Amino acid sequence: MKIKKGRIIIYRPYKIKQIKFNELSSRRITEWLLYLANRTQLAQNLGIGRNTLYRYLDKIKKGTSSIEELFTLQQLQTLIKLENADWHKYLTQKADLAAKKAAKADAKADLDHQEAQLTKTLQQYGWGEITDNLEFVQLMDLQQGSTEQKQRARVIFKRWPAAKQKKYDKYQKQVQNHE
Structure with a gap:
């Protein structure tokens, strides 16, 4: 802002209020x-x-x-x-x-569906029992080994679900009857 006083021009700065936020x-x-x-x-x-x-x-x-x-x-x-x-x-x-x-x-839902389909297909062709039987044979071999192997076999057996343990008992009886 200019203010004239005679021949002298005086400048006065504008005053701006301080900004306020709510x-x-x-x-x-x-x-x-x-x-x-x-x-x-x-x-x-x-x-x-x-x-x-x-x-x-x-x-x-x-x-x-x-x-x-x-x-x-x-x-x-x-x-x-x-x-x-x-x-x-x-x-x-x-x-x-x-x-x-x-x-x-x-x-995850898609994987669950695929797993169910795979399990169903394997059961139709008997593959589920074959893989279980392979695990059962490996466990029987461990049980007939040294004390360290027997201990490992016990740990593996305890990790299995109850249904698989029952299957193993049946399988073991069948193998002993055929020998």
């Missing part, structure tokens, strides 16, 4: 700035040194100054942009995580 917005930006923001990125984007940034953060933590008092209007706009970018990044990561969980659940 309480909720101020609290959110402050919490983000203090706890979640990347300090290096802040210093680079705000155009201030790291020491200055840490001094500002210390003043904000102590409550002696507010964000509005410490940062310029352009810096506040930059802070808001950075906070919004972090929020959008969080939302996309959350959506990606939900999509991955859904895909994983679909894949």
